[in-house]
Amino acid sequence: MPVSLARRSLTSSATPNPILATFMRGGTSKGIYLNRVHLPADTAAWDPIFLGMMGSPDPKYGRQLNGMGGGISSLSKVCVVGSPTDEQRAAGIDVAYTFAQVGIRDEIVDYSGNCGNLSSMIGVFALDEGLVAAPRVCDADVNAHAPTVTVSAFNTNTQKRIDTTFPVSLASGQPIAVLDLEQEAMAGVHGRASRVVLDFVSPGGARTGKLLPSGQPTDALPFVSADGVRADVPASLVDATNPTVFVPLEGLRGVLQHSESVDFTSVPVELAVEQLRRAGAERMGLDPETQAQPKIAVVSEPAPDDMEADIVVHAYSMGVLHKAVPMTVGLCLGVAAGKEGTIPWKIARARMGAVSLPHDGEHMVRIRHPGGIVIVGSAAKDGEVTSAKVIRTGRRLMKGVVWW
The missing domain is CATH 3.10.310.10 (Diaminopimelate Epimerase; Chain A, domain 1)
Structure with missing residues (x-):
């Protein structure tokens, strides 16, 4: 019936x-x-x-x-x-x-x-x-x-x-x-x-109205360890398609006192990432209690023998490591990689070179995430981001x- x-x-x-x-x-x-x-x-x-x-x-x-x-x-x-x-x-x-x-x-x-x-x-x-x-x-x-x-x-x-x-x-x-x-x-x-x-x-300022909500390509976020030790962690706060906090893997290792590989699914890492996300939210003028915004991603250089990627990302969604990468985070990362002075820009520039990351025009970035590779592109004119593109199915x- x-x-x-x-x-x-x-x-x-x-x-x-x-x-x-x-x-x-x-x-x-x-x-x-x-x-x-x-x-x-x-x-x-x-x-x-x-x-x-x-x-x-x-x-x-x-x-x-x-x-x-x-x-x-x-x-x-x-x-x-x-x-x-x-x-x-x-x-x-x-x-x-x-x-x-x-x-x-x-x-x-x-x-x-x-x-x-x-x-x-x-x-x-x-x-x-x-x-x-x-x-x-x-x-x-x-x-x-x-x-x-x-x-x-x-x-x-x-x-x-x-x-x-x-x-x-x-x-x-x-x-x-x-x-x-x-x-x-x-x-x-x-x-x-x-x-x-x-x-x-025109993806810049999707939530905050500014591509760089703090006005700086790189900030220092306060962090307090489980034993009360205070430290500053470098981060880039970028708002394109969705606001995202980008933290370098070395910065995360430093506050967690990890010298070897990091288990991104471990409770200490997830707690540290959430603390940094909340700090980034406050710096961006967003509500830290809203777990969906901003997103946060840990970025790093590809392994020396990894010739497929320009940058590696481990992104978190609602406090949990994403099995791939939220696409708005991937697009935001692609835009950030073209913005001089940001942490993603420094990582991508080391792999791609200055010629591949123009201030204006189009550029593509190959991103490795836990599920594989995604290629994102962005375009800029007169220093303003005009477009961010990706292919989906x-x-x-x-x-x-x-x-x-």
Whole structure:
């Protein structure tokens, strides 16, 4: 018997339960995509809906078995996509969307940042839902397998524009996203899939309004060890796509008194990283209690025999080592590597050389993370970052209804 959307929860809510939804993979994350028209007009009413969908809070087990979540931050996400305002449409924006990071063990739904991975599927979802009034189709060139569509989206979290370009089929007369072309392989995802180009337009100051919120390319963050010893740890505080605290591995080793390899999943390291993240948040003018923002990443030089990477990163999301790298952190790292004086710039410059890191123009940085390699690019003009790009893949997993 088909599920009726007229069915309501036992509460007095007028929101359908279940609700129409699409479940998709974007990059190395998975999440629920919702059409804005199916949610309450008052965004303050969204939290219990998203928590119920994901199976949160789950304070005892942290597995979210009672919902769609997967017990880790990259699997506990929601995107709400809808029509742009008249002003946004006049500026060439096709859709507007809001990203929600749903807490796992707690009841926190965080809207302070964006998700680069799930952003890669916003255009696909919008096209599927008929939200794009006039899709812009580009004919295939000699190196492509299919024509492509570019969808311009406005992210309400960061007040930034993100363009996604992906292949489509025109067989039905209307463009339909084609995601199973064997064009790209992604570290952390089995197999090959269609190329999705993600372009963050003018990504600087996504949260704080400044690329360097403290005004300096490198700062010193206060740190207090478990035995009360105080020290300063160098860090670069950069806000591009999402604000991120970049700490050099040597600085972390110094305060932890580690001379050998660091176990990034150990409790002492995670506690130290969180303390530095909170210190960085205060220096950036952000709330240190908001665990999703800023992110923090430990960066280091590649091994001498590692010829595939320019910089190595271990990023943390919601206090836990990410199995790959949050894409907004990867993009922020790519931008930081082109900003003179930052810690990522010093590391990348040592490997790539000054010629490869111009003040203006485009540059690419090869980033090694725990899951493999990702290449990110950024462009600058007159010292201002104009774009940050990365290639992702994605897949539709399910379309139907979800209970909350």
